[in-house]
Amino acid sequence: MLVEPERTPYDLRFRVLRFPVRVHPWFWIANALMGSRLLDIGPEFLLTWVAVVFVSILVHELGHAIAFRLFGTDAEIVLYAFGGLAIPWATVSGRWRRIIVSLAGPFAGFLLCGLVYGSNQAFEWAGPRSSLVVLYAYGSLIFVNLIWGFVNLLPVFPLDGGQVSRELCIKFWGRRGQRISLQISFGCALLLVAYSIFCVMDQRGAGAGFTDQLPSWVPTGTVYTAILFGVLAYQSYQLLQRIEWTDTHWDDRVPWER
């Protein structure tokens, strides 16, 4: 499902901790588009936004890659339009190891968040006398790593939390686990679509101002999250249909051997 994006002559290639990293040109375009409103304040804010996303996704994927290396296989990191991938050279055997690999991405982000916060507590590089761009870089590093970490932990396939949920469901329910984890994924994704649409309507004045009363740390849904989870809900639904088809057609395949 997560297909590696094609190689292009415009790929940026380098190594971090000996892991090969490839940045697809769409990575820059998609993130610049996502932050294009920042151009109204100044191009330096847009550049800071793209840099923050680049560092944050790279650190997230490095978390997965380091966990892969810990379990005996190195990985290649690819950054593309919809985020990042850590592609291992070989599969990791062992359910708990695969769960650790999945969790390592979001937790690398939380660690970065802690380092940014801790270094500012110690040296106050983003304080009242800092420039607006530095304050923006600080705020968005914290925000992006916290929020994306939590979003990635949702039990929605193919996010990291969805992988963990599938491993756990198969452990507890065996063959039925795959289907149960997809049902959870479908349900959660639909709930997030509903929440996102509700937030957007509420902010456009159709609601009772519910989102204004939420604490500032509760993320509100946007048009983007509605589309993202809509696509993920549809993917889970399709996978669910496929599983149900093989379940019901299993016996029909070779009736004479029953």
Ligand SMILES: [Zn+2]
């Ligand atoms: Zn991840």
